[in-house]
Amino acid sequence: MNQIKNRRSFLAKLFMGVGSILAYGAFAVKGLLFLSPKRGIKATKKIFVGTIDQFKTGSVETVHGLTGQEILVQRTQETIKGFSATCPHLGCKVHWESDKDRFFCPCHGAVFDSDGQAITGPPADAGQNMTTVDLGVDDSSGIVYLQEKISA
Ligand code: FES
Numbered sequence: 001m002n003q004i005k006n007r008r009s010f011l012a013k014l015f016m017g018v019g020s021i022l023a024y025g026a027f028a029v030k031g032l033l034f035l036s037p038k039r040g041i042k043a044t045k046k047i048f049v050g051t052i053d054q055f056k057t058g059s060v061e062t063v064h065g066l067t068g069q070e071i072l073v074q075r076t077q078e079t080i081k082g083f084s085a086t087c088p089h090l091g092c093k094v095h096w097e098s099d100k101d102r103f104f105c106p107c108h109g110a111v112f113d114s115d116g117q118a119i120t121g122p123p124a125d126a127g128q129n130m131t132t133v134d135l136g137v138d139d140s141s142g143i144v145y146l147q148e149k150i151s152a
Contacts, residue, residue, distance in 0.1 A: 046145040049073065052137055055080060055144065060096035060103075065146055071133050072096060072103070073144070074114070080144060082133030089122045094130065103130060 049063050055075040062085065063071050070085035070093065083103070087094050092107035102119070103112035110121030116130030123129070134147040 042149060044147045044149050046136070046147055049135065049144045049146050052080070052142040052144055058098075060098070063146075065133075065148070071146065073135065080135055080137060082135040082146065083116050084131040084133055086131070087123065088118075088128035088131060089126070 047066055049071075050061075050073075052075075055061055055073055057075055057077055060072050060074045063073055065071055072083045072085050072094070074081045074083065074096070083094075085094050086092075087105040087107065087110060089105065089108060089110060092105050094103050094105045094110075094112065096102075097104050101114055103114075103116065104110070105112075105121065105123070108122050110123045111119045112123070112130050113119055116132060118124035118127070118129050136145050136147055137143070138145070
């Protein structure tokens with residue numbers, strides 16, 4: 001009788017010990033996963049820019065991103081593109097000249113074609129084209145959005 005009682009006591013302690021190890025182990029793993037930074041996950045956020053109707057074909061409109069940066073939105077027959085309005089040379093504001101079908105930076109007379117490629121001026125000499133901005137259009141709603149990468 002005493003042997004049975006000892007065996008039950010031993011088995012109960014064994015199961016409690018194994019159960020405790022498993023429970024604390026799972027808790028420790030969850031804690032480490034919670035505290036460790038997520039790697040390799042790149043998120044983007046979509047920022048409302050407008051609706052496709054407000055950008056007329058052949059036009060370039062200025063909009064602003066979340067941090068206030070100016071973005072030149074160019075709509076063509078086939079596509080909609082975005083360019084940073086900040087000149088790649090020294091950071092002046094580039095604007096669109098519709099009568100000449102080009103972007104122009106007044107600070108040092110730089111000219112960029114309608115694709116943002118530098119033609120004349122210091123940016124052309126340095127091979128600095130306008131910076132493109134990632135725009136998207138939701139086909140069902142016609143909403144134009146700016147996609148910005150979120151650094152983790
Ligand atoms: S800042 Fe635009 S050309 Fe120099």
